Amino acid sequence: MSVTPQNASRPDNREPARFTTALLDWHPWLPPLEESELTEVHYDGLVDRARAKSPYFMLLARDPQVLGARTRSDRDIFYNTDGGLPRRERELAATAVSRFNGCIYCASVHARFSERQGGSSEALAVLLATGSLPVDATEAWLLVAEVARQISETPVGFSDVHVRVLRQAGFNDAEILDLINASSFFNWANRLMLSLGYPTLPVEKQD
Amino acid sequence: MTEGFSFESDPPQDLIDSVVGIGAGSWLDTLRRGRSVLRDNAQQSAALLLHPERDEGFSRTERLAVASFVAGLHGEQDIYRLYLNLLERSGDGDALPAAIRQFVRDGRTRGPYGAYPQGTLSTEDLNGLVFDVSAAEIGTRLSAALKHAHLLVYHPRDASAGALEALQETGWSETAIVTLSQLVSFLTFQVRIIHGLTVLRHAGPAVGQGLPESTS
Numbered sequence: 001m002s003v004t005p006q007n008a009s010r011p012d013n014r015e016p017a018r019f020t021t022a023l024l025d026w027h028p029w030l031p032p033l034e035e036s037e038l039t040e041v042h043y044d045g046l047v048d049r050a051r052a053k054s055p056y057f058m059l060l061a062r063d064p065q066v067l068g069a070r071t072r073s074d075r076d077i078f079y080n081t082d083g084g085l086p087r088r089e090r091e092l093a094a095t096a097v098s099r100f101n102g103c104i105y106c107a108s109v110h111a112r113f114s115e116r117q118g119g120s121s122e123a124l125a126v127l128l129a130t131g132s133l134p135v136d137a138t139e140a141w142l143l144v145a146e147v148a149r150q151i152s153e154t155p156v157g158f159s160d161v162h163v164r165v166l167r168q169a170g171f172n173d174a175e176i177l178d179l180i181n182a183s184s185f186f187n188w189a190n191r192l193m194l195s196l197g198y199p200t201l202p203v204e205k206q207d
Numbered sequence: 208m209t210e211g212f213s214f215e216s217d218p219p220q221d222l223i224d225s226v227v228g229i230g231a232g233s234w235l236d237t238l239r240r241g242r243s244v245l246r247d248n249a250q251q252s253a254a255l256l257l258h259p260e261r262d263e264g265f266s267r268t269e270r271l272a273v274a275s276f277v278a279g280l281h282g283e284q285d286i287y288r289l290y291l292n293l294l295e296r297s298g299d300g301d302a303l304p305a306a307i308r309q310f311v312r313d314g315r316t317r318g319p320y321g322a323y324p325q326g327t328l329s330t331e332d333l334n335g336l337v338f339d340v341s342a343a344e345i346g347t348r349l350s351a352a353l354k355h356a357h358l359l360v361y362h363p364r365d366a367s368a369g370a371l372e373a374l375q376e377t378g379w380s381e382t383a384i385v386t387l388s389q390l391v392s393f394l395t396f397q398v399r400i401i402h403g404l405t406v407l408r409h410a411g412p413a414v415g416q417g418l419p420e421s422t423s
Contacts, residue, residue, distance in 0.1 A: 017326030029368040030381045062382040063263075066389045069252040076244035083241060101319050102364030131331070154318040154361060154395075155282040156402040163410045173413050177238055180403035181245060188396035191359045195366035195388055 014200040016104050019128035021111050021121075024104070028197040032058035047071040059196060070188070077181045085171075085178035088117035089144050093179055095124060096148040097186035099131055105199040106190050143169055144179060151183040212289055214258035221246070222253050223397070226285045227404045234412040235404060253397065256390045257293075265383045268297045269349055270390060272307055276353050277394040279311030280360050286401050287311075306344045310353060314338045318361035335362055351377040356391045 016024060032055045033042065043049055045064030048071075051057040060067040078090050085093075091114035098106035111124045123141060126134040133145050143166060150157035158180070166176050212225045221229075223246075229235045239246050257270050271294040278287040295304050320335035338357040342350035351374050358370060374384050 015324045017324050018328060029371050030384060060385060060389070062385040063389060066252065066255050066386065066393075069248045069255060070389070070393070073245050073248040073252065076242050076248070080242060080244070102321060102323060151399055151403065152319070154280070156399055158399075158403055158406055160406055160410050163406060167413050173234075173238055173407070174241055176407070177242070177403075180400065180407075181242065184396045184399035184403065187399055188392045191363045191392035191395060192388055194363040195359055195370070195392075196385070 014203070016108075016199055016201050019099060019104055019107050020201075021108055021115070021125070021128065023112075023202060024108050024199040025202060026056055026105050026193065026197055026199050028055045028059045030059060030196065032056075033061050034058075041065070044068055045071070047075070056193070056197070060192070074185060074189075077178070077185050083174045085144075085175040085182070086117070088114050088119040089140070089175075090178055090182040091117055092119055092124070092141060092144050093148040093182040094186045094189075095127060096145040097152045097183050098190055099127060100149050100152050101187065101190040101194070103190040103194050105193050106186065108199075110186075139169055140171075143171075147179055148183040148186075151180065152187055212293075214254055219250075221250050222289075223249060223401055223404065226289055226401050227408055229404065229408065235408055238407075239404070249397065249400065252393050256386070256393055263382065263386065264380055265386050268294070268299050268303070269352065271297055272303055272345075272349060273352055273356055273387070273390055274394055275304070275307045276310055276314075277356055277360055277391055278398055279307065280315055280357065281395075281398045281402075282315065283398045283402060285405075286398055302344060310340055314340075314357055316361060319363065321362035321364035323364060337362075337365075347377045348379070351379070352387055355387065359388070359391045360395060 016022070035052050035058075038046075038052060038061070042061045042064045043052075045061055045066075045068040046052060046057055047068060057067065060070070078087065078094070081087065091110050094110035095107050095114055098110060107128060111128055114124055115121045120137070120141070123133050123137045126132070127145065133142055137145075147158065147162050147166065150159075150162060163176060166179075171179075212220055212222060223229075224236070224239075227235070229239065257274055258267060259270075271290055275287065275290040275294050278290050281287075291304055291307065294307070295301070314336070316336045318335065320333035322332040323329060338354065340350040340353040340357070345353075355370060355374055358366060371384055374387070375381075379387065
């Protein structure tokens with residue numbers, strides 16, 4: 001049995017009890033690979049060699065080819081700035097999906113990313129605290145967060161009405177596709193993060 | 208349209224295009240190819256997870272059974288039929304596809320739900336179906352995988368170390384658990400991409416953004 005008892009019982013009790021933009025740690029419930037076990041196939045899967053320091057990516061590296069395809073998908077959705085939705089809105093969608101699915105770790109990372117790309121820190125803080133953007137958020141932001149949520153329902157709630165409303169608000173089809181891609185991708189990411197380990201607050205934030 | 212899909216066809220087929228009905232050169236094809244790295248890697252993910260060259264202790268039939276179940280739980284009929292069809296053709300007889308159909312009928316609900324760590328967020332806790340998959344017809348190993356898939360699809364915030372222990376107790380290795388988790392999580396992405404593109408296909412291109420789609 002490799003699910004370690006200290007992980008299973010979480011005696012440190014530093015698991016965050018609310019959504020936050022704090023820099024969290026994440027701990028796997030299964031043993032990640034050791035750096036000494038990595039071959040070129042694994043580095044190819046990690047894409048970025050610095051990810052060998054991340055327990056999350058080192059756990060996913062147990063299936064390196066699948067990790068590689070996942071990472072390249074992630075990068076094209078969130079970092080390809082050839083047209084489409086501004087990055088702060090793609091990160092807003094990631095945050096809204098993570099908030100809706102309940103991934104405290106993912107929401108913290110992507111709220112910070114959206115802020116760094118020029119997203120409103122006040123609006124993001126309200127989204128994290130309440131699950132909804134403030135009513136005075138921009139129309140574009142309200143729509144992005146609402147559509148991200150509809151895409152994340154099971155069964156999926158996204159419909160032609162959303163396409164019509166997005167187009168009326170000035171979104172073009174490349175932007176709508178980026179919104180679908182970013183929101184769908186976080187349904188993948190949230191489930192891995194939520195089911196393979198757990199987050200903790202950094203030690204200095206302990207109360 | 209979906210009956211013809213195969214991971215082994217030559218020239219290779221794109222699974223998402225095949226299910227949504229996106230013809231080469233159509234406006235949606237052009238739109239998708241604006242993110243061609245994603246398009247290629249969504250296909251590669253599907254091939255690696257559902258039709259791997261080496262199965263690494265997680266057989267193609269088991270993978271297709273999980274995929275059929277996940278697609279069926281989402282109520283996405285076209286991709287559900289495609290995976291059931293591939294499962295039927297994988298040559299293990301009719302009993303497994305029939306069992307999956309029954310599990311889908313019994314397991315369908317609305318998500319996401321689940322509980323947060325105890326504290327401020329507990330007011331947002333939502334109760335929902337915790338689905339127990341009978342091992343009578345499919346064995347303890349596959350039933351544990353389907354039970355885990357139901358958890359991930361509908362209430363991932365209830366996930367726990369104990370859920371992974373339950374998989375290990377039925378013979379799932381650490382690496383196979385990672386692959387199973389990737390498979391189910393990837394499928395929740397793939398069904399949403401298929402759903403979104405299907406909505407766009409029916410909506411047609413925005414006026415002034417290109418030519419209407421030809422009859423494909």
